[in-house]
Amino acid sequence: RFGVTTEYLVNADDIQIKMAQGAKPGEGGQLPGYKVNEWIARVRHSTPGVGLISPPPHHDIYSIEDLKQLILDLKNVNPQARISVKLVSEVGVGTIAAGVAKAYADHVLISGNEGGTGASPLTSVMQAGSHWEIGLAETQQTLVANGLRGRIAVQADGGIRTGRDIVIAALLGADEVGFGTSALIAQGCIMVRKCHLNTCPVGVATQDPELRKLFPGKPEHVVNFFMFLARETREIMAALGFRTYAEMIGRSDLLSVNTAIDHWKARGLDFSNVLFTPNAGPDVAVSNTENQHHTIDRALDNHLIQEAAPALDRKEPVSIETQVTNTNLAVGTMLSGEVARRYGHAGLPDDTIHIELDGTAGQSFGAWLAHGVTLHLEGDANDYVGKGLSGGRIIIEAHPAGPIVPRENIIIGNTVLYGAISGDCYFNGGAGERFAVRNSGAIAVVERIGDHGCEYMTGGCVVVIGKAGRNFGAGMSGGIAYVIDDAGDFDQRVNHQMVEIARITPDDGPPPSVADDPTPQELLADPLGNDVWRLRTLIARHARLTNSSRAAEILDNFDAYLPKFYKVVPVEYRRALEHRTGPVEEGR
Secondary structure, eight states, X not given: OOSOOHHHHHTOSEEEEEOOOTTSTTOOEEEOGGGOOHHHHHHHTSOTTOOEEEOSSOTTOSSHHHHHHHHHHHHHHOTTSEEEEEEEOOTTHHHHHHHHHHTXXXXXEEEOTTOSOTTSOHHHHHHTOOOHHHHHHHHHHHHHHTTOGGGSEEEEESSOOSHHHHHHHHXXXXXXXXXXXXXXXXXXXXXXXXXXXXXXXXXXXOOOHHHHTTOOOOHHHHHHHHHHHHHHHHHHHHHHTOSSHHHHXXXXXXXXXXXXXOOTTTTTOOOTTTSOOOOOOTTOOXXXXXXXXXXXXXXXXXXXXXXXXXXHHHOOOEEEEEEEOTTOOSTTHHHHHHHHHHHTTTOSSTTSEEEEEXXXXXXXXXTTOBTTEEEEEEEXXXXXXXXXXXXXXXXXXXXXXXXXXXXXXXXXXXXXXXXXXXXXXXXXXXXXXXXXXXXXXXXXXXXXXXXXXXXXXXXXXXXXXXXXXXXXXXTOOEEEEEEEOSSSOHHHHBOTTSEEEEEOOOOSOSOTTXXXXXXXXXXXXXXXXXXXHHHHHHHHHHHHHHOOHHHHHHHHTHHHHGGGEEEEEEHXXXXXXXXXXXXXXXXX
């Protein structure tokens, strides 16, 4: 989720959710700080010189229902894109692929263990994954047996190198095949397996300008490689009597074990399950023949887009009022896709589209909300609020006439602001676990949070004016946080592995010539300074936008509350900022 903005998504033809990688299933990745140059930091919305951690799980996917929600979110932001899910070839992958099809994915990729880069650990390549043939065969058989094959396209990759591999993949059920390593070798890769060290001797996987001069590849090399692949594939197809690729899909009855291999190690191998052909009836598809029926035609955003037409067409301010229920999923996402499609990541001027909502919002409220769109909800919301926030503003407060005390109750669910890029949020109430996980640049004020707050955060600013749960700041490599410590035990709740904490002390005040109502860029211009001004400004804005009694109480006694606040700063982030000049850009 590095740099996944609304603009990024609306310009895609295919959007793939990578559940795992065939060469290293169950493992994440880490980009060392010395490889994060200015260009990589810009596209990933991070800080040059600061390492980036990609944990193995998606923190908004812990069940097949969560995966279905993410597929719906992405389909809302870009209805024209094909949504794909990448799975690893392993025992049981057919059952998972069936769930992916039922979750309305358009495409599933079965990845074998022989792909991946040189950064993939050899122990994982050799021991964890399995060959693409095994996973592909199980996927095809399971989908056909359950009448799901026609709804979803199946692709195989992870070790496909020749025309023979392409034909075998088709016969086992693949609509498509993918190439990675073999195409890299055509460009000059010699498989030194040093992709993660920035020392690739042929200039393929390195940011070192001197080593990149050694890159021998030319476009013609890749063109020739694929031309020869196509030629070999056509020759084998002709020998089998096929005119088109589509005719081959699912014809595993044409595969057999080579009886010429008479070796004692091969005598005990039984491939009957891999080569099994499901007994499909005349009406059961064995390849992708239809489109998934997504439910985005019932989304609340269809109404919001109609109401916001003056803003979308002519940038005229509009105000919309509507009710919302927990069956309204991804509110604001399709609308934001329209904004980004027309105006890019810059979006519309602040608060051009102002939407007042009342009720309980469903999951992914304000996901990928674009700049210029404000969602103000009186009520509460479920998980994944502000996922991928891309410049919009979200305000959530409990019903003024309601019986709950906001600071003591949860009004938003888990995994809020996951992968947020920019924008600001104000929550008059508590949040669940993993608040601001992988936040890259958004600003948020919240009354209290659960465990694992600011996990893997790389930018932005979070203010917590109530209790914070355990394991705060785990994997946090960028951004800053302010947390009040009423109970005096916050030091025990922080994961100190990558961050340092310190009490806030009076400073030089606001930067010169700053506006009375500063923008997010102005608030984050100097993350290491102006703490008192930044903290007071954000709490005052929170009080004004959400009518927070807790924020008003802190402002009325600010000098007394200030010593109770801790500032959390990642160590590597501080070091990188101290060695650079100029302001930090939004989302950096």
